[in-house]
Amino acid sequence: MPLQALRSATKPQNGVGAFILQCKKLDFHYCDWAGSSKGMNAFLQHNLPTFARQNPQVEITVSPRPRKHPVIRGTYINGREKAVCVKNLEKDQILKKAELLRDASGEKLRRVTKPVKSVNESVRGVWDPFHGAKWNI
């Protein structure tokens, strides 16, 4: 049988070439009555238009959530969601939280212990007893 080929598919490398922001949607929930939404309501009135204009790649929805604490919920390309409760926060603190959700990748938070994580093979290669200096004893 002559030479055959294996079928495979290329894998994404986000940021090599094009970068796709992983946060695709941000939902802002507020309450008109409750005091814990005071900062959120100020944020929606003053900061959100600028924030939305600066981040056109994120779909933004604003909806009331009566008698509940205000929440920002991010939806990510990998299908996960991340929600942050912003009760009693000032509008600048809420902006920080919105930026945090925008910049998140949607992955579960894990403790990173290794300094480098790479899918590429090591440049130096795996140690091999048959190459390199020959020791004659």
Added chain:
Amino acid sequence: MGAFEGIDKLGRYQPPTESCRHDHIPSPHPEAAVHSPKLAALHARLSLPERLPLQTLARSLVDVSADSDPAFNNSSLAILGSDILGYYTSEFLLCHYPRLPMVVLFAAQSAYVGPKTLAALSQEWGVEAAACPGGEVDPGLLQFTQVDPGAPPPDMLKPGTTSRPNDDRHYRRGLSSRIVYDDQFGDMKANPDSGIAITGSSTSFPSSPSRSQPTFPPPSSSLSSTLTSHRPNLGPDRQPTASRTTAYAPPPSRNGTTHERARQTFVRALCGALYLHCGKPYTRSFFRAHILSRSLRPSTPSPATSSLPSSSAPQGLASLFAFTQPTRDLSRLCAREGFEPPVARLISETGRASRHPVFVVGVYSGRDKLGEGAGSSLDEARFRAAANALRGWYLYTPGEGEVSMPSETEIGAGGGNGRERGGGKKYIPPFIDPGEVVV
């Protein structure tokens, strides 16, 4: 453009009155595209230029199974996009790796722009699917009709429906006939006259005799008016149902499609739309940024490829080779090229009598080492060495400055050093190889 009927001037949703309901049309109205936050977000997420209007992006999201009208679905754009993707990929592979064997070229083509890759790509772009297509659905969602459960898959090819003559006789599909009859991935494709809507490599309309509409409005500044002229303003005098039923009656039984096929068609259609609206230079850079930048690498790093250069593309291409008799191929290659016949020599070994012996064998042609491989038996190491020698031959690439792809040299191609205004790179004739060894 007039205000969209469902939205008032402040962007608030108004319940549709009886005269302007959109749920009778099979896919969203083009005017709805400019009011969809999902669509605008997708446009910005892909950093698409302003020249690609939202209406066209919305149209590229409508599959033929959702709207059978070729003026509103993405099938014509997908045909163009499929050809563009195939062209850019094959010119990259052929100019950079001129000695690639044909089967590996097919496999590489399928790895870069094959169905699986394109379907994954649209998911990585964050494209969501609508549960069911319709005129009232958000135009930022992928619109398609699911194939009925239990029905045969839409891409199943029966004898008599492929593009091959005498395909009911089950002749062997040789490599030469695959080049002639099959698609860009060497897979069987449906005959355009057979009535099967194909999206595997190229898309075709379902066979219906009364399709005489223009397939795509020309890209112009008045695109919105062009689009809306096809789908007239839904005033009380021109009801959507009336105009649809007289002009384009949807077929009674819709052929559904799968989610994966609809996603592939969207990516192809988007490339086609980019080509029409933004031109060749932008389409090329989009292709490089989104498709060529993906990594083709083996799932597990194998020791067989470790002696190759560490750039990602040749390593990935090396993982596509599946040799059956590498030693025979190598001796044929040496005979053809006039090299001395290859000889395998043991370079080093350890633990011959132990449970884990390792032998390192090199294949030599005269005084030149062609390849080297390690294995747990002498034969395994010899085969690996011959396979590595063949990979080294087939993955020859000219130096970085000595490759120019035809699309780079076109006038207005942008890139390169651009000595004259709008001129492309200097054309360097590509290396032409006699071909793979025939055994």
